[in-house]
Amino acid sequence: MRAPPRLPAGLPLGLALLLAPAPASAQVRAVDLYAPRPFGYTIGDTIDLSAEIALDAPFLLDPAALPRPRALTYWLDLRDVRLDDEGVADGVQRYTLHLTYQTFYAPLEPKRLDLPALALTAVDGGRRIELAVPSWSFLMSPLREIVASAGGTTMALRPDMAPPLIATAGTRRHLMLALVGALLALLALAWHLGWGPFGRRRARPFARAARMVAAEIAAAPASPPAYGRALVALHRAFDATAGAGVLAEDLPGFFSAHPAFAPVEGEVRRLFAASRRLFFGEDPAAAARELAPEDVLALARRLRAVERGSA
């Protein structure tokens, strides 16, 4: 184990010097004041000043020491105080302090006025240092001459300013786009829910049934459950076309109400006979003899063609 390196004899004194409270100027790097033009102000004008403050890193501005917006003198108001923290870089804490003053001084002739200096405080745990935003002076001008040279009443009210026109072309374009979008969305909704003219769009129950029958028969040509599902799909298509349940005894009424289906009457009767045997007689073999699965598919396609009006 190595012994710790020996300290030079003069070090304790140097450390003590470093730790002793340093003069304030050592912690405040800079206070730079940025001001607008120093002339040409009239009564009621606002003056925006900003001050960039740089502190040595552990120091922070004490927010409690910031001035509050208030009337400073009978003619000067502090309207707004805003402190932006710019963060720490290279061991320097930077701030930007924005100050907005408003002057109500009414000079008779151009006159130099002073914005007073501001005292701020920075703290670092236990230590406090004072710093100051410097004062600034500007020239204020009167609004009117001392003795009126022109005739008429100098104090007459000026006419009101005409209201400025707001550019509306962009808003108008956005409104039109939004309206068109809303209309399209409404049309889509109406189509989806079958409102108005969309309600009359022809449902094609047999087209759907033909797809289902083809799927069932192709999946399992010889299985009674698939055959049964195929028949049920066709029954639902008949129900949807008639608008009510269609039983075998209702077929004469169905054909007189939908004469387009008359050419397939014989096959439809066989379909109903087969489904009666399958579902109520529980005799799948007899049902398949009455109407084979391939015939069901052929019939479904013929019914779809009739429904399309192309049979």
Place this chain on the structure above:
Amino acid sequence: MRLVREPDSILSDWRARALRVESEIGKVVLGQARVIRLLTIATFARGHVLLEGDVGVGKTTLLRALARAIGGAFERIEGTIDLMPADLIYHAHLGEDGKPRIDPGPLLKQGEDLSVFFFNEINRARPQVHSLLLRLMAERSLSAFNREYHFPHVQVFADRNRVEREETFELPAAARDRFLMELQVAMPADDAARRSLVFDPRFHNVDTLLGEVAAGILEPEALETVARVIQIGITTSPALEAYVMALWEAVREPHAHGIHVDNVDMARLVQGGASPRGMSYLVRAARVRAWIENRDMVVPEDVRAVFPEVMAHRIFIDPVYEMRREALVGDLIAGVFARVPAP
């Protein structure tokens, strides 16, 4: 026993007899083919029937013709406001020797072989009489002269007209539930039938007219057995059972099945009813109808053909809609059959 050994030939033999009964009644009652068919179904389902209709449309003639065709002992009584249960059972009178006598009344006069009991104008009788009738219909028995009387073959037909409401008593729901069917007898729609009913002198005297009906085509003692053979011999498939269950569900919860009746709040229309007994009656009647149609299986058409008559009076609707009951329940049942898919 022969009935059990050859059920198929028994069924086809009795089917011929049932069709003969229909044609015999059809000779004297014109334009009522549907009502006659339903009465035949009720007879072979061994169910009691309540007929409703206007005055003078032939309800009584129809029932007398049916009783004659069925054969066996027949009794009838007129409902009046002062009719008491004892009047049905006992006949109190003074004998020739001047002493008071108690003899068997209309119900007991024919003994226990009574096959058809016809209660005319049932809604004029008091609730006491209805409750006696309730027992007769449900248990086919009654107590009199300190003993039990059993009527194994009795079938009760009752009628009432809907025109008058004064001095009438509404049948209790329990009594109505025991009727297999409530049949509406309307005027014949056919113009030729109306014409001959009015102008043909044949129809002027009911007694001679009924003489044309062949008597005793069915044997009342055998009907019970035939009815049982029908119920066993006609099959119901699982698909049909599912269909009937779906119908039942739709009648009890029409709004849940998207059934709509004009100007009616469907959520409150049906208050209850459609009892399990009603559904079992429905299947019984549907089996008989399948048998008469010469099928050995029940199909949805059978259920639909008997549904209004068997079920309409068992559906209890909100009192607000009670006055329009017939139209609303008719629409409800039509909606149920339009919406419930078969198979």
